[in-house]
Amino acid sequence: MKLGILSVAPNCYSTRRLKQAATERGHKATVLNTLRFAIELEHGEPDLCFRSKHISDYDAVLPRVGASITYFGTAVVRQFEQMDVYTPNTANGITNSRDKLRALQILSRHDLGIPHTTFVRDRADVLPAIERLGGAPVIIKILEGTQGVGVILAESTKVAEAIIETLQSAKQNVLIQRFIKESRGRDIRAFVVGDRVVAAMRRVAQGDEFRSNVHRGGRAERVEVSPEFEETAVRAAQIMGLRVAGVDMLESDSGPLIMEVNSSPGLEGIESATELDVAGAVIDYIATQVAFPELDIRQKLTVSRGYGVAELQMPEGSPLIGQTITDSGLRERDIVVLNLTRGTSVISNPRGSREIEANDRLLCYGKLDAMRDLIPEKRRRKRRVKVQKLDPKLLEDLETQ
Ligand SMILES: Nc1ncnc2c1ncn2[C@@H]1O[C@H](COP(=O)(O)OP(=O)(O)O)[C@@H](O)[C@H]1O
Ligand SMILES: [Mg+2]
Known part of the structure; x- marks a missing residue:
């Protein structure tokens, strides 16, 4: 197969390993700098130029779209989709998972564990929201953080309120989430490829840090995940629209709780912790899909x-x-x-x-x-919470800003 790896970092571990795994298996893999594409839109002919030349035919692309280039990167992936080039992760899947709020909203209707989370805008709604979560300590997260940056543990309600106010005044949207104490600074990263977990590791935060990210000093060790964790991880990835994903889960008293689903999961941490050929599993999966692609029905x-x-x-x-x-x-x-x-x-x-x-x-x-x-006429769902009537004038002012 002819594979394009969409990446702005040709020399990073993940990109190198993917290219190497593809080459070892007799495929032709090229790293294409995501930011050097031009998206060509013409009647009936979606096309792409790469470095100003029409791109040649690819059987598949593997997007590695980082958070800083989500908009352009997903546009490029969407264009490959229009051209019927296979991608394990669709533009929609990447967008869904990139924003923690959007991801949890989509997951929340399914029978999958997620930490109780709330999203509010008005100052007056912050305190009641914290109370609904069971009170402090709570976790505060900015929507598009990665590597543990923007994830804060607020020990008291007062501190939580102050942090939220500060972040909101800096134009950051924040989630408030129940702190899952029993996970004790540990989490599970399950690497999903297709419909299975090909490798998993437990990350353990060091010292009094509660974030287990490797970038925050977390230590990783190989784990065999239970069928419950495997099923949760695979379903979360599928619901997001991702066939290659890193699913982060907390080990709570009530089973796995999904924190986030990553569409460009790093390979270095998981390959060194597990000594498994994760890159190879990704490439093999793409090759089978290219031979017989799954369609978006x-x-x-x-x-x-x-x-x-x-x-x-x-x-x-x-x-x-x-x-x-x-x-x-x-x-x-x-x-x-x-x-x-x-x-x-x-x-x-x-x-x-x-x-x-x-x-x-x-x-x-x-x-x-x-x-x-x-289908019987749509039955109205009972509202669990009474919505307070807002002053219509106030609403109008808000919407016309
Ligand atoms: N609700 C929570 N309860 C306990 N620990 C949490 C919670 N949310 C996040 N953490 C810890 O913080 C880390 C980073 O959170 P995460 O949502 O994965 O953000 P990031 O995208 O920055 O990795 C997690 O790996 C976990 O160790
Ligand atoms: Mg994470």
Whole structure:
């Protein structure tokens, strides 16, 4: 395969190892400086120039887009996607995971552990937010920090308020998060490739530091993760839209809690802690995908008019409960069940003989009208918190700034 590694740091460990692993396997790998692309947009012909020349054909690219170039870097990756060049990490996936708030918002609707987190804007909402988290100590995080910079432990509510105020006055958006004390300065970094964890390490903070990042002096050791941690890491990466990811998890009393999902995970720390060929696993995965790429079904299937993909939920009392998929009559209505989610397990291509149970979710492809008819009118979710009425004048002032 012909692989382009998108990186601004050709000499850093990760880039060198990826190139070396590709070459060893008989592939042709070139490091392309992400910032030297020009994105060419013309009717029906998405194209890219590299160093001012039209780029040659690549089978795949592997983006290594750092936080400082997210906007341009993801635009380049998106352009490769338009040109049908395979990338394990999509532009959307990188954007989703880059911002800690966005990532947690997306993860929070799934059955995955995350530390209780809140995001507020108004000063008056800070104290109640801290109280909802169970009070101080709390963790305060800026949204796009990496390597432990911008992650602060506030021992008291007063200190927390002062830090938040200072950061907000410096135009930083901050998250407030429950401090997971029992993790005692340790976390797990699971390196996900495709649908498995190919290597994992536990990082342990040194001295009285609570951040376990290697850049903060954290020591790393190889671990074999339990199936629960493996499943959590793989699902988090998949939900983000990433096939190569470093998933950071805390070991809490209630199981794994995801802190963040990194779309350009470093290789040096994990390869030296585990002595595994992580770069090789990444390259092998990309090579299998290039030979037989996974498609984004939404992009490919909605081309025929009136057809699409939808999720049918089966709340208690739904008429299909207790019937098998064959008896449900879905196929006769031109609806095919692609997979069935039951609790945390996913059954792909469920057989016709499988019985539908209450609270199942059926991912279906078919006639949108027919699927729409099967969904009861949207039931309003009960609000858990009463929203205080805001003065309309105040709102208007805020929005017209
Ligand atoms: N809620 C938390 N409770 C306890 N420790 C935390 C919490 N959040 C982060 N940490 C510690 O701080 C480190 C850095 O946090 P993280 O969110 O991964 O930010 P960064 O992007 O800077 O690595 C983590 O690896 C972990 O050791
Ligand atoms: Mg981290």
